Amino acid sequence: MQYWDLVKHLAMREIKARYKQSFLGLLWVVLNPFFQMVILSFVFSNIVKFPSLGIPYPVFLYAGLLPWVYFSTAIGASMNVLIDNSPLVKKIYFPREILVFSSLIAKTFDFFLSSILFIALLIYFKITFTWYMLIFIPIFLIQFLFTYGLGLLLSALNLFYRDVQFLFNLILTLWFYLTPVIYATEFFPEQYRWIFKINPMSVFINAYRQVLFTGTMPNIGSLGIGIGISIGLFAGSYLLFKRLEGIFADVA
Amino acid sequence: MPSNYVIKFDHVSKYFYLHHQKTLKEFFQAVFTRNKTVENLLALNDVSFDIKSGETVGIIGRNGAGKSTLLKLIAGVSTQNSGKVEVNGRVSPLIELGAGFHPELTGRENIFLNGVIMGLKEEFLKQKFDEIVNFSEINEFIDTPVKYYSSGMYMRLAFSVAVHVEPQILLIDEIFSVGDAGFQQKCMDIMNKFKKKGVTIIFISHSIHLIKNFCDRCIYLRDGQLVYDGETEKAIDIYTSHL
Numbered sequence: 001m002q003y004w005d006l007v008k009h010l011a012m013r014e015i016k017a018r019y020k021q022s023f024l025g026l027l028w029v030v031l032n033p034f035f036q037m038v039i040l041s042f043v044f045s046n047i048v049k050f051p052s053l054g055i056p057y058p059v060f061l062y063a064g065l066l067p068w069v070y071f072s073t074a075i076g077a078s079m080n081v082l083i084d085n086s087p088l089v090k091k092i093y094f095p096r097e098i099l100v101f102s103s104l105i106a107k108t109f110d111f112f113l114s115s116i117l118f119i120a121l122l123i124y125f126k127i128t129f130t131w132y133m134l135i136f137i138p139i140f141l142i143q144f145l146f147t148y149g150l151g152l153l154l155s156a157l158n159l160f161y162r163d164v165q166f167l168f169n170l171i172l173t174l175w176f177y178l179t180p181v182i183y184a185t186e187f188f189p190e191q192y193r194w195i196f197k198i199n200p201m202s203v204f205i206n207a208y209r210q211v212l213f214t215g216t217m218p219n220i221g222s223l224g225i226g227i228g229i230s231i232g233l234f235a236g237s238y239l240l241f242k243r244l245e246g247i248f249a250d251v252a
Numbered sequence: 253m254p255s256n257y258v259i260k261f262d263h264v265s266k267y268f269y270l271h272h273q274k275t276l277k278e279f280f281q282a283v284f285t286r287n288k289t290v291e292n293l294l295a296l297n298d299v300s301f302d303i304k305s306g307e308t309v310g311i312i313g314r315n316g317a318g319k320s321t322l323l324k325l326i327a328g329v330s331t332q333n334s335g336k337v338e339v340n341g342r343v344s345p346l347i348e349l350g351a352g353f354h355p356e357l358t359g360r361e362n363i364f365l366n367g368v369i370m371g372l373k374e375e376f377l378k379q380k381f382d383e384i385v386n387f388s389e390i391n392e393f394i395d396t397p398v399k400y401y402s403s404g405m406y407m408r409l410a411f412s413v414a415v416h417v418e419p420q421i422l423l424i425d426e427i428f429s430v431g432d433a434g435f436q437q438k439c440m441d442i443m444n445k446f447k448k449k450g451v452t453i454i455f456i457s458h459s460i461h462l463i464k465n466f467c468d469r470c471i472y473l474r475d476g477q478l479v480y481d482g483e484t485e486k487a488i489d490i491y492t493s494h495l
Contacts, residue, residue, distance in 0.1 A: 005373055008368075009364055009365045009369075010368075013361075020397070021356065091327065091345050092351075092369060093327055094369070247269075247331070248329075249324055249329040250269075
């Protein structure tokens, strides 16, 4: 790929620059979701008591929290990437989706880095390791495609109307509660569970949990819906992004 | 059969959409009150010219005459609304003072970052690294974050990367205003070297003096229209008479 060096250095810029002036540096990537997990675990296993899940709540929670944190931070970063790089957008030509893609790569690095602690947690709670766990990689790739599609769409719209980021931050809050991150789908009233079928983030998180904890294949039917939505969203967003690309430099 | 033109503008026009309403709220208000939501501003109006390989062309005109828009179209970052723009060859814009530099990163890291942004390969930058650093004259600060650099040092580093791109078409938009006299001279020397090598150079400057010394040909733009295209002396005469 012609632009690989560019992607690499743009992603490295994000990773390196972010924590340069902090004492703990990159460790924050790991610590942030970890402490979120600790706080939420405390609340939901001591204050509000969830019914038993069959697996320790911290691991269950972490398996949902990591993909969610990845999703929300990646969307947050890509939404602003065209604005933050407006000097480049105005002066130098390269395909603009590279900016969005690179910020996603940087967040993906964070995701895998913070997963190290998750693996430690799996060992600590004596979760049985199975080959099915490796299926989390193709699920992640689908989530990546979904995030990329949404990132392209929002980055372009946000360049024209900054309202997009404020609106979307609200949507993200609602989305979080409609996704089984802190709870399991079974806790949700049955007549509303269709929400999880059409919510790709819920599809991904349920699939992760299934391959990680039950040692079975994920539900192909609902994953299929997730794949369909992801591909559709990506294709639509990409076309729109490319159509608008020619006037990015005028509004950036 | 490809002609020897490297840049060809054929009746090119470019509008800007001026949004009177920056937010959705204002936009909806305007829709209800039937105000104009978008107004077109003609930045380039039916501009035609072509530039041969190896020419050094100055572009003059007052602020807002369309000079920078012209460069944007050549660089390919913006697209025209009508007409045709043809560009053959690698365009390298001498961008604003270190656009793409990250203040927290060191000079070394920024050389690579800026280089790949301008379309160079990492391998190539590794080979040229010492040369780039020497030219920029900031050897001892190369591992210092660039946020601690003076604006002159910042500029020198940016310029140094830019001139090592080995461009075929070089776009220069008003960049010699920074840096001390010595460095400015060095920049001019490099420009002259490029000129001798046969690099096509498009040069925007408000400095009549620089244009006169440097360009063989000059395009004068006024309110988006091409007023004169030809001899530098003549273009400058017309331009100054309009001032």
